[in-house]
Amino acid sequence: MQQTNLEYHKKELPKKLEQTGWIIFGAGVILAVLGFALDQHRALLNYLMAYMFILSIGIGSLLLIALEYVGGADWSVPIRRVVEFLAAIIILLPLLVLPLVLNIHDIFHWAHDEAVNTDTLLKGKSPYLNITFFIIRVFAILAIWGLFYYLLIRNSNAQDKTHDQFLTKKNIILSAIFIPVFAITITLTSVDWLMSLEPHWFSTIFGVYFFASSVVASLAAVTLFVVKLKENGYLHPKLVDDHLFSLGALQFAFINFWAYIAFSQYLLIWYANLPEENFWFLHRWQHGWEFLSLLLIVTHFIVPYAALLSQPAKMDPKRLKFISIWILCAHFIDIYWLVMPNFEGYYFSLIDLVVPLLVIGVIILIFNYRSKKSNLVPIGDPKLQKGLDFRVP
Amino acid sequence: MKRTNELFAIAATFNSPNDIINAAKSIAEAGYKNFDINTPYPVHGMDKAMQLKPSKLGYITLTFGLSGAVFALLFMWWTMSIDYPQIIGGKPFFALPAFIPVTFEVTVLLATLSTVIGLLTFIFGFPHNKHSLHDTNYMKKVSADKFGAVIYADDSMFSQTNINELFTTLKAESIEFIYHNEKESYPIFEPKFLTFLLAVALVTSGGTYFILNKLLFMEPFSWMAYQDKTNAQEKSDFFADQYGMRQKVEGTVARGYMPYPYMGQVNPPQTLANPFLPTKENLKLGQAKYLTFCSPCHGNFADGDSRMNGQFPNPPTLHSTRARDFSDGMIYHIITNGQNVMPSYAAQITREERWAIVNYVRVLQRAKNAKDSDIELIQKGLINAAN
Structure with a gap:
């Protein structure tokens, strides 16, 4: 254990990263304010998409941490800090949500008394x-x-200094409590922010759908950061491609899970063909949205599925980097597809660029901020050595 | 098991997974190609230590998985939308969303089955029940708590002393020389084998008899047979008249059904006329239905010369003067109502088909009694005789 600690020397992330983060974030904010002046409704919807994107990555990452503890996983211990840094988004959410809460009337149809009556x-x-x-x-x-x-x-964090094994045990109990809480809260969140955009609609699987896409997105973000940091030597030197394999395999699994849930939702609504359910899909098959729907199937399932199918592909850093960025783009399409067809026909507006700018900016900044405060490897974790020794059969 | 003097392999066992990884690395680095590792559970990192190339098994899985998907989709497309299209739940004949679960299942089924069968046949050489490693101390140990390495004698670098030395330096727990199995024959008419066959036959047939004739009539397996519903022809306590099968409401007519009011009469009214023109399609329909329902008695060309002739009140020819003088309505009436020993065909043949048969009978009658003018027309090519 002592030896492992000596091999890792903390390397600060470059200053350039922080600057880039501020520039992208600033551009996003300026565009959002401009958009708000030009087309308030569209700017708000874009901000909602950006918020949901950030939220899905943050809460998905927190779930990945909890899963590691509850499942007793070893392989993910050396990269857990990357996941923790991404989960730090959660502390920003109460701040980020304010512009939405202040404009509930402009976003939600059900918030109008005269409509409800x-x-x-x-x-x-x-x-x-x-x-x-x-x-x-x-x-x-x-x-x-x-x-x-x-x-x-x-x-x-405390474990880095104390090397106390009891803290792992505490976290296991916390995670076991968190997972059912997560299941309920993510369902409520997805229903509140996304499903209630079309308040006449019914779908009991919607919470699972959003859960699947948020885990896919956070896995992609984690993989992207891990590959990038590993390439530039910020992580533990003993980290090998076998660890990437596990990330690739999880991505592959959740890509399948997402497709399974998305298709289940579609199949049941298509079969029953009830007017209170099917209109939601009909909106997404009219006025140009059909191309986005098809694009979603291709980008969010077919391409990543084919790209990650073979075993060598799951541990190839180049391919993982590419497919992670690809999946994050597909996640953007997914959220766009959930939000925008509720309101109007398909057209692209420059205001839509608010989403990627804000998301990338916020994630870079929070990651950079958190990386200054702690090591990029949990050096005090008792399972670190076992995690580093992890090899694919 | 008897063994020959010919060496099959040298095997060594080790105490821990770390030792076996180390051993696998050393053996591979020493240049041996034909060796194997046996462990009681999968040891991570073994593929790399043994310098194994990625398995080709995945290609079998992929090929069969894809062919399963294609086969399932083509099968459903052909059966559901080409060969026997049926409207189900108002969905299109080629209802892709409904086909996807089946396609998925068939893909997974073929992929997994081909993986297992491919593994057994191509990699394990199934059935390989005379492998010389069977029934050795080595195999017993690595099936319990030891980790084994074995180098086969047909390796090009095989040398007893070198391998012995290598295993000793690797601190093997035990080293074992394994010799080839003597070839054994398995006679079919062995009493033991025959008894076994007999026992299997008895158990299978006895079990089948018990399940089909006894078990299915016991509670709760019999619940499917006795359900709380009214079967055809059954009495029902639910209705006041106690008829299980309900009559149709008085004064109503089924959709698409045209009532025939002259049933039981000898002659239909003069006004009953054929509402269908003898178009090509109509005559084709009439021909098909005539050959199905009428030709067994009246003969293929209405001569009354079918195989029934002589065993039955002879079916009449339809080329008699009387039959040719029938009105269309009269022929239709006979088909619908029946005549003498000929029963009614109203239940078997629809109204349109009956009128089509009338048209076709007219064609046959005209053909047997063609006028000179008809023949002239054919000679001029104005009528195509084949039609």
Whole structure:
């Protein structure tokens, strides 16, 4: 154990990264403000997409940490810090959500009293879908996530200094509590922010759908960061391609899971063909949206599936880097596909660039900020050596 | 098992997974090609230590998986939308979303089966029940708690002393010389084998008899047979008249059904006329239905010369003057109502088909009694006789 610690020397991330982060973030903010002046509704929707994108990566990463503890995984210990840095997004969320909360009326149809009063369906849903309860839910969920993030990370950081094995045990218990809480909160979040954009719609699998895409996205972000950091020697020198294989295999698995859930949702609605369900897909098959729907199938399933199918492909850093960026783009299409067809026909606007700029900017900045405060390898974790020894059969 | 004096392999066992990884590395680095490692559970990192090339098995899986997908899709496309199209739930004949689960299942099925069968046949050389490693101490140890390495005698670098030395330097727990199995024959008419066959036959047939004739009539397996529903012809306590099968509501007509009001009468009214023109399609339909329902008695060309002739009240020819003088309505009436021993065909042949048969009978009658003018027309080529 002592030897392992000596092999890792912390290397600060380059200054350039922080500068790039600020530039991209600044450009995103300027574009968002400009967009808000030009087309308030579209700018808000874009901001919502950016928020959901950031949220999905943050909460997906926190789930990956919890899964490592609960599953007793060894291989992911050497790269856990990268996941933790991405999960740090969660502490920013209460701040990022404010512009949305202040403009609920401009985003959600159900937030208008006159619309609810003339609509039996919305009236029936109003005990859940009303502004007060909505705001309570949003902040309560963010507080719960923040609490779990804080406790898990505090233990993990403390371990770097104390090498206390008991902290791992504490985190295992915390993670076991977090996973059911996560299941409920991610469902509520996806229903609140994405599904209620079309408040007349019914789909009980929607929470699982958003869970699948958020895990896919956070795995892609983690893989991208791990490959980049490993290439430039910021991670433990004993980290090998076998660790990348596990990341690639998980990505492959969750790409399949996403497709399975997405198809299940479509198949049941297509089969039953009930008017209160099928219109949601019909909107996505009209006015130019059909091309985006097909693009989603190709980019979010067919291409990554084929690219990650063989064993050597799952541990090839070049391919993983490419496919991670590809999947993040596909995730953008996914969120775009969930949000925009609820409102208008397909057309591209420059305001749409707000999403990638804000997302990339925020992620780079928070990652850089967190990397200054702790090691990029959890040197105190008792399972680190075992994790480094991990090899694919 | 009897062994020959010919050396098959030299085997060594080791105590820990680290030792076996180390041993595998050393053996591969020493240049041996034909060697193997046996462990009680998968040891990670072994492929690399043995310098194995990636297995070719994946290509079999991929090929069969893809052919499963193609086969399933083509099969469903042909059966569901080409050969026997049926409207199911208002969906299109080629309902891709409904086909995807089946395609997926067939893909997975063929991929897994081909992987297992490919593994057994190409890699294990199945059935390989005379492998010389069987029934050795070495195999017993590596099936329990030891990790084994074995170098086969047909390796080009094989040398007893070198290998012995190599295993000793690697601190092997034990070294074993394994000799070839003597060839054994397995006679078919061995009493043991025959008894076994007999026992299998008895158990299988007895079990089948018990399940099909006894077990399925016991509770709860019999629940499927006795259900709380009304079968055809059964009495029902639900309705006041106790008829399980319901009559249709008085004064209603089924969709697409045209009632025939002259049933039981000897002659239909003069006004009953053929509503269908003898077009080519109509005559083709009439021909098909005539050959199906009428020709068994009246003969293929309506001569009354079918195989029924002589064993039955002779079916009449339709070329008699009487039959040729029938009105279209009369022939239709006979088909619908029946005549003498000829039963009614109203249940078997639809209204349109019956009228088509009438048209076709007219064609046959005209052909047997053609006028000179008809023959002239054919000679001029105005009528194509083949049609």
